[in-house]
Amino acid sequence: MPSRVPRVPRTLLAALATTALLSTGPVLAAPAPAAAAPAAIGWDTDRAAAAHAVNPAAVTASGSEHAGTAPGLAFDGNGATRWSSDFTDGAWIRIDLGSVIRVDRVVLDWEAAYGKRYVLEASRSGTDWTPFYTETAGTGGSVTAHTHPQEVTGRYVRLRGLERATPYGYSLWSFKVYGGEPAPASTVRSNLALHHPAYSDYYQHAGNSPAFVTDGGWPGNLKDDATRWSSDWNANRWVSVDLGAPSSISSVDLYWEAAYAVDYQLQVSDDHRTWRTVYQPSAADVAARRANVTSPSEAVGLHDTITLPAPVTGRYVRMLGTERRSFHNPAPATAQFGYSLYEFQVWGTGGSAFAAYPALPAEQSGTYRTTFFDDFTGTSLDRSRWRVVRTGTEMGPVNGESQAYVDSPDAVRTENGRLVLRARYCKGCTRAGGGTYDFTSGRVDTHTRLDFTYGRVSARMKLPVGDGFWPAFWLLGSDVDDPAVSWPASGETDIMENIGYGDWTSSALHGPGYSADGNVGARQTYPGGGTADQWHTYAVEWTPTAMRFFVDDRPVQETTRNKLESTRGQWVFDHNQYVILNLALGGAYPAGWNKVTTPYWGLPQSSVDKIAAGGVQAEIDWVRVEQKS
Numbered sequence: 001m002p003s004r005v006p007r008v009p010r011t012l013l014a015a016l017a018t019t020a021l022l023s024t025g026p027v028l029a030a031p032a033p034a035a036a037a038p039a040a041i042g043w044d045t046d047r048a049a050a051a052h053a054v055n056p057a058a059v060t061a062s063g064s065e066h067a068g069t070a071p072g073l074a075f076d077g078n079g080a081t082r083w084s085s086d087f088t089d090g091a092w093i094r095i096d097l098g099s100v101i102r103v104d105r106v107v108l109d110w111e112a113a114y115g116k117r118y119v120l121e122a123s124r125s126g127t128d129w130t131p132f133y134t135e136t137a138g139t140g141g142s143v144t145a146h147t148h149p150q151e152v153t154g155r156y157v158r159l160r161g162l163e164r165a166t167p168y169g170y171s172l173w174s175f176k177v178y179g180g181e182p183a184p185a186s187t188v189r190s191n192l193a194l195h196h197p198a199y200s201d202y203y204q205h206a207g208n209s210p211a212f213v214t215d216g217g218w219p220g221n222l223k224d225d226a227t228r229w230s231s232d233w234n235a236n237r238w239v240s241v242d243l244g245a246p247s248s249i250s251s252v253d254l255y256w257e258a259a260y261a262v263d264y265q266l267q268v269s270d271d272h273r274t275w276r277t278v279y280q281p282s283a284a285d286v287a288a289r290r291a292n293v294t295s296p297s298e299a300v301g302l303h304d305t306i307t308l309p310a311p312v313t314g315r316y317v318r319m320l321g322t323e324r325r326s327f328h329n330p331a332p333a334t335a336q337f338g339y340s341l342y343e344f345q346v347w348g349t350g351g352s353a354f355a356a357y358p359a360l361p362a363e364q365s366g367t368y369r370t371t372f373f374d375d376f377t378g379t380s381l382d383r384s385r386w387r388v389v390r391t392g393t394e395m396g397p398v399n400g401e402s403q404a405y406v407d408s409p410d411a412v413r414t415e416n417g418r419l420v421l422r423a424r425y426c427k428g429c430t431r432a433g434g435g436t437y438d439f440t441s442g443r444v445d446t447h448t449r450l451d452f453t454y455g456r457v458s459a460r461m462k463l464p465v466g467d468g469f470w471p472a473f474w475l476l477g478s479d480v481d482d483p484a485v486s487w488p489a490s491g492e493t494d495i496m497e498n499i500g501y502g503d504w505t506s507s508a509l510h511g512p513g514y515s516a517d518g519n520v521g522a523r524q525t526y527p528g529g530g531t532a533d534q535w536h537t538y539a540v541e542w543t544p545t546a547m548r549f550f551v552d553d554r555p556v557q558e559t560t561r562n563k564l565e566s567t568r569g570q571w572v573f574d575h576n577q578y579v580i581l582n583l584a585l586g587g588a589y590p591a592g593w594n595k596v597t598t599p600y601w602g603l604p605q606s607s608v609d610k611i612a613a614g615g616v617q618a619e620i621d622w623v624r625v626e627q628k629s
Contacts, residue, residue: 041180043217044227048095048157048177049077058096061085065169074175082111085161085169093170094158095177100124102195103152103179104211106133106145108159111171114140117162118170122154129158133566136558138165145566148211149199151357153182180216184353185245192351193241193317193344199272200239202489204230204338205513205569210239218255218342222301228257231321231338232512236484239341240318246270247350249314251307252279257340258299262289263323266306268314275320278312289325296327301342317346360561361544361574364454366628372450375622376419381412381444388412389443389582392433401470401587402600404430404437411442419444421471421583422617425608439611443582451478451576452625457495458539459581460621463532465502466610467594468603470584471618472497473538475577488515491572493547496538499590500607502531505538507549507557513569517592520568522549522557535621542573579625583618585611
């Protein structure tokens with residue numbers, strides 16, 4: 001559930017029945033873990049500050065600017081004191097946490113002298129270091145580097161500078177580390193899931209990853225926006241935990257935020273692929289949960305204690321949601337959020353502290369070879385390579401745009417070895433998908449002709465200039481039309497977008513937690529007085545570890561998987577995408593810049609006149625896809 005929901009005192013959920021398998025008892029009803037961390041170390045404790053308080057010598061650094069900016073001042077819990085390094089790019093600072101923990105996140109609060117490039121690293125020994133966050137374009141401020149879905153366990157955590165942003169040293173008000181000791185194997189009944197790896201199909205953003213469901217804590221009022229997993233807004237979503245080894249499971253505790261599951265299945269697995277359902281709420285329980293319709297400002301969560309009739313065996317345990325809670329009656333889709341779970345406890349015997357996240361994909365080897373190329377030299381568009389998209393058939397209206405996409409030579413044609421996407425104006429002349437349109441234009445894609453994963457994708461293009469003209473060259477996840485996925489979970493890669501300005505274009509990535517206006521993107525200004533209505537080559541290199549964008553072979557944006565998942569949200573670019581070329585007119589993106597509302601949203605009369613006069617078109621000389629063999 002989004003954190004923007006206001007908070008009020010907890011109310012009772014009297015309408016929910018208590019059964020033998022499902023209860024809403026006190027949040028402390030579950031037994032304490034057999035092997036818990038020291039009492040002073042809570043689930044929301046800054047482990048670095050705690051280690052420094054016990055042993056100030058736990059903090060070491062390459063040096064300090066002077067005695068008043070000593071290393072320990074970044075860990076003293078005082079936001080007015082700071083560590084400042086000596087004036088060298090390679091300066092470092094580290095903390096000995098006292099024990100090996102699974103690191104959930106690191107928070108850096110920079111003073112004005114921040115790091116432009118730096119690395120966060122973990123070590124079990126203090127000598128062998130493994131990087132888990134790399135910053136290449138730091139801007140200072142407060143930075144939270146989440147570790148999910150990486151395996152980051154260590155006793156020591158270090159910040160190692162690569163390049164300063166100022167002539168001074170690196171200066172930190174605070175350096176915080178959160179996490180905890182993974183639950184070990186146990187022969188007595190324990191919470192085997194504590195600080196163990198957790199997974200989900202989708203999550204809302206980096207601050208709501210599944211890692212939070214095993215961090216050991218939840219707010220007592222089951223309402224505050226504390227550490228929690230939150231899915232995207234889809235009913236068919238799951239979250240799972242890895243116990244590390246086959247275990248005998250006797251009960252499970254689920255601590256829900258207000259956006260709880262009305263209906264769900266509790267499942268176990270030996271391999272995280274084949275699942276066995278061991279519990280589902282009864283029809284009466286589901287009816288009671290469904291009837292509890294409360295506004296978001298008043299709603300609170302639930303504590304489900306699920307005691308199994310007999311222990312079951314499995315290494316992985318999963319909550320599979322099938323129905324979300326409603327907050328209004330009747331409940332439109334906009335009145336339902338995703339699932340939001342504070343904590344997922346699994347009680348039993350067995351387990352292993354050595355449960356680990358799998359290694360992330362490495363960079364591809366091999367050399368690039370061309371797997372798709374079209375220079376549009378035929379007398380017409382090659383329909384074996386391209387699909388012509390029509391409004392009302394292949395797609396509906398989107399983004400508040402004014403055009404209907406049509407399959408007509410007026411909108412899509414080849415001429416002089418180029419693909420031409422042309423806009424036309426005719427007041428009320430076009431009906432499509434139940435609507436009436438004053439404009440037509442062209443859109444083509446490779447869906448079902450060429451759907452691919454990873455590669456270098458490029459095109460040479462010439463664009464129209466004028467407020468609200470919105471040509472684009474982009475990739476879209478091939479599963480976008482699957483209702484169990486949809487956008488933005490499908491992923492979207494905008495190689496080039498232009499909204500009518502002659503001197504710049506933009507590139508962007510869209511996914512869960514970084515979509516629409518919150519995308520991960522950059523603007524590119526043409527050097528040397530270049531303009532959009534000249535020929536330029538636009539490209540992206542898409543790999544398992546990064547997206548790198550280029551204009552005329554000049555790098556203009558690089559987004560690494562590591563930084564995206566650490567700071568923004570889930571990387572959803574490990575599956576097929578397809579190529580799209582289109583010319584839109586008006587809509588949300590142009591309107592956000594030109595502020596035009598009439599005669600069309602984002603499209604002023606001057607641009608309408610240009611379209612009516614003819615000649616507003618995007619031209620594509622060629623399109624190429626290269627992949628590594």
